[in-house]
Amino acid sequence: MTSSAYRRSSKQDRVDALEELVRACTPVGILAYSEEQPVAWCSIAPRETYHALERYRALPRIDDSPVWSIVCLFVDRHFRRQGLTSMLLKAAVDYARDQNAPIVEGYPVAPDATSYTYMGTPETFRRAGFVDVTPTGQDRLVMRYTTLSEIRQKY
Secondary structure (H helix, E strand, C coil): CCHHHHHHCCHHHHHHHHHHHHHCCCCCCEEEEECCEEEEEEEEEEHHHCHHHHHCCCCCCCCCCCEEEEEEEEECHHHCCCCHHHHHHHHHHHHHHHCCCCEEEECCCCCCCCCCCCCCCHHHHHHCCCEECCCCCCCCCCEEEECCHHHHCCC
16 A cells, blocks of 8 residues: 555555455465464565565665565564574575575664664564665665575675
């Protein structure tokens, strides 16, 4: 959804929109479970499926490479501080690789940020093997994980 459509939508509208994407086999992300209960989420999909991200001036595409983007991470409060975010990032990379994505990109923020709190931290992304590829002069951080070994050597 665009940000204006999101603001106008109800929770049910958002649930319905997500269900429609899933039924159309559009990638939307991965879930982590404890026993049979979902406890964490990572939104990962081809960048072009995130219409708001594609229009967001603070995070323009840095090149024309096909990229899958991680735009949201969430861990249930009862499961935080157990390394689940790092596991989610690694699983997201594996999922994207299985879908033939050559590059996974994330946009983490500092731990003390007052906004974008569900974007992950730079250190968590580094521990998962991502590298900083933020263009000079850009404020928002861009980190990448290349899934193909011949591309990995570039970074």
